[in-house]
Amino acid sequence: MLEALEANYGYLFEEELLQEINSVGTCKDIPEGYKLIEIGDYIRSMPLLVSGAIKILREDENGDELILYFIERGDTCAMTLSCCLGQSKSEIRAVAETDTKLIMIPVQKMEEWLGKYKSWQKFILQSYHDRMSELLNAIDTIAFLKMDERLFIYLKDKAMVNHNDVIHVTHQEISQDLHTSRVVISRLLKKLAINGKIELQRNNIKVIDL
Structure with missing residues (x-):
């Protein structure tokens, strides 16, 4: 020790x-x-x-x-x-x-x-x-931030503490951590993906814009 x-x-x-x-x-x-x-x-x-x-x-x-x-x-x-x-x-x-x-x-x-x-x-x-x-x-x-901005900060923080730009987290887990609904999170994740900030993979999320 x-x-x-x-x-x-x-x-x-x-x-x-x-x-x-x-x-x-x-x-x-x-x-x-x-x-x-x-x-x-x-x-x-x-x-x-x-x-x-x-x-x-x-x-x-x-x-x-x-x-x-x-x-x-x-x-x-x-x-x-x-x-x-x-x-x-x-x-x-x-x-x-x-x-x-x-x-x-x-x-x-x-x-x-x-x-x-x-x-x-x-x-x-x-x-x-x-x-x-x-x-x-x-x-x-x-x-002061909108939910999509809060979500992206959350994903970046998780990527940094895990030392990996690919994070394993479910939409339900994110919604619990951010105190919102899973439906809202799913919609905003799609929006972030369209804007090129993340890539949605099978059971994973890759944070691109770190």
Whole structure:
């Protein structure tokens, strides 16, 4: 695990902190589609992403989901941090977008390291800043962009976190993530294909205009 830590976080954390993470962290391999965090859960540990990607979603009172952002290698999730430190229930759902490797850090160590290591404090503050920027972008997208523009941004984001311009996703999955109907998504995908932004393949979508 130490080798993975050094590869992903060595430029951020001093050697002593890397050794502590290696000592107390728990390494987990998470398959694509696995639900890591559910709404209403108490969160006892914080994930550091070694590889893969996780999508963060909110749910309305009817049970419909809306994707907020993705977190990738070298990231963590600000909402996880706030729930851990505040000992409150999770208000988000976290699902593995791809096969993912995580190092889980106990909440007690998170608090201890904030006062002990400047690099950890800087990492946590930067993580809050990055996730807040992504939340603002998500709000702007919902408030100011038309659905076809939102859809194309969503497809580009999925292609980037999967490191592949060909993505495997159903129209139903897209409609759930974007909180709209499958019929609307199917119509807009055809429009994007006609405009040369994507190519619709059998069970796949190729993003052309990255």
